[in-house]
Amino acid sequence: PNKSSSNLISVVLSKDQTVLQLSEKEQRRRLVPSFALQAPNIVVTPETNFFRILAKHQVTPEDRVLEIGCSTGETSKLLVPPSSASWVGLDTSEQMMEQCKTTIESDSGNNNWNDNTCHVTVVDALVDPIKAKQECTIFGPVTVVFIDIGGNRECIGVLRMLSWVLETFATDHHLRLVVVKSRELFQSIHSSADASIGEGTGLIENGNDWFLKHRKKRALPKHPLKAPMVTSPKNKKIPICRYYNYHKQGCNKADCPFDHEYCHFCLKKGHIARNCPTLNDDDNAPNDSSDVVRRSVVEEEKLTTKS
Numbered sequence: 001p002n003k004s005s006s007n008l009i010s011v012v013l014s015k016d017q018t019v020l021q022l023s024e025k026e027q028r029r030r031l032v033p034s035f036a037l038q039a040p041n042i043v044v045t046p047e048t049n050f051f052r053i054l055a056k057h058q059v060t061p062e063d064r065v066l067e068i069g070c071s072t073g074e075t076s077k078l079l080v081p082p083s084s085a086s087w088v089g090l091d092t093s094e095q096m097m098e099q100c101k102t103t104i105e106s107d108s109g110n111n112n113w114n115d116n117t118c119h120v121t122v123v124d125a126l127v128d129p130i131k132a133k134q135e136c137t138i139f140g141p142v143t144v145v146f147i148d149i150g151g152n153r154e155c156i157g158v159l160r161m162l163s164w165v166l167e168t169f170a171t172d173h174h175l176r177l178v179v180v181k182s183r184e185l186f187q188s189i190h191s192s193a194d195a196s197i198g199e200g201t202g203l204i205e206n207g208n209d210w211f212l213k214h215r216k217k218r219a220l221p222k223h224p225l226k227a228p229m230v231t232s233p234k235n236k237k238i239p240i241c242r243y244y245n246y247h248k249q250g251c252n253k254a255d256c257p258f259d260h261e262y263c264h265f266c267l268k269k270g271h272i273a274r275n276c277p278t279l280n281d282d283d284n285a286p287n288d289s290s291d292v293v294r295r296s297v298v299e300e301e302k303l304t305t306k307s
Contacts, residue, residue, distance in 0.1 A: 040166070040175045042211075046186040051148060052078060054179050059084050059144055066136050066169075068161060069148040070120060071096050073103030079146065080104055081117045086139035089120040090132065097122050125164050126157070126228045128236060129267065133168050141174035148181040157228060158182045159215050160265075188214070220274065221246060232259035233267050240264045245273035 043058075045051050055078040059065060063084045070076045070089030080087040091097050097120050105113045117139065125132035136142055145165050149157060162180060169175040192210065221227045224242040232238045241258035244251035250272075251260065265273040273279075 040170050041177050042162075043177070043179045044186050044189060045179065045181050046183040048075075048148075048181065051075060051146070051179065051181040055079050055146060056083075058177060058179070061085060063144045064088075064140050064142055064174075065144045065146065066090070066142045066165075067146045067148075068125065068165070070100045071148070073100035075146065075148065076100050076120075077104050077107040081114065084144070086117045087119070088136050088138060088142075089118075090123055090125065090135065091120070092122065092124045094122050124228075126160055127230055129164055129168070130233065131236075132164075136169075141172055142169045143174050143176050145169065145175065145178045146181075147178065155182070155185050155188055155214070156221060156226070158185050159211075160228065162211075163215055215279070227264060227273075230264055230267070232262055234259065234261065240267075248274075 043054060045054065052075055055075050059079055061082060061084065065079045065084045065087045067076055067079055067087065067089045070091050073089075076087065076089055089097070089100055091100065101113060101120055104118065119135070119138050121135045123132045123135055125136075147158070147161055147165065149161055158180065162178065165175075165178060189210070192214070224246040227242050227246055229242075230240050232240050238257070238259050240262055241251050241256055241260055242264060243253075244256070244258070244260050245264035251258075262269055263271055263273050263276050265276045266278045271277065
């Protein structure tokens with residue numbers, strides 16, 4: 001018990017529950033291990049409190065932050081300037097967008113809303129990825145992304161969103177950190193026989209291989225309508241036909257009003273999602289020069305707040 005006790009957290013380092021008390025400076029380094037990692041680093045957490053610990057400690061004043069699923073703004077107020085250089089929030093609900101802005105404006109630690117550094121909008125990146133990219137880069141290349149699109153959302157949705165983030169922002173080499181809150185993805189990683197998680201570090205040594213394999217495995221929904229609705233790049237008012245893309249027998253409607261021209265997964269012409277080269281061709285997988293998901297970090301399971 002001393003003045004700095006509130007800045008200490010417990011970090012479980014091994015199965016025998018060995019615990020170290022780390023200072024605030026040390027815990028930042030433990031949350032995202034700085035050794036042997038190449039950008040972008042991916043951190044997966046199952047709980048909101050760990051998600052907000054990362055929001056508080058892993059963003060620098062130079063970062064351009066994107067928050068996907070900003071909701072009521074409780075995490076957003078930790079990410080906006082002066083904690084970062086700029087912040088963009090995405091949500092699919094107009095009501096949540098307004099509540100998020102209100103939360104940020106009313107937070108006593110911030111100097112109200114600043115349109116020159118803060119931007120929030122209603123858009124679903126999986127439905128309209130082109131518009132989403134335009135909104136996200138309004139202040140320049142994104143360096144940090146926080147994703148919370150539902151803590152228990154099926155992995156297919158989370159992996160699709162993660163894929164979009166990496167394909168959209170990682171190729172220009174500015175993206176350094178992606179934080180994902182998803183209990184199902186977290187549990188999937190820990191129950192997966194092909195995810196080699198380093199004991200005491202939470203580091204997935206084969207993170208890139210795991211991601212590519214599970215993205216492919218979970219990309220095909222059990223039923224076509226389980227896939228998210230995605231609009232055609234040709235006409236934003238027309239959805240891409242999910243039966244045509246995912247059903248073994250395709251779409252049986254001769255006068256189907258939906259798009260049969262574009263792939264539901266990669267939004268390119270010439271094939272359907274079941275045969276998408278992004279999922280089936282190893283040549284499309286990230287290589288050593290692409291800087292896309294070489295390793296993933298799953299450290300939050302080891303964190304417990306000091307009681």
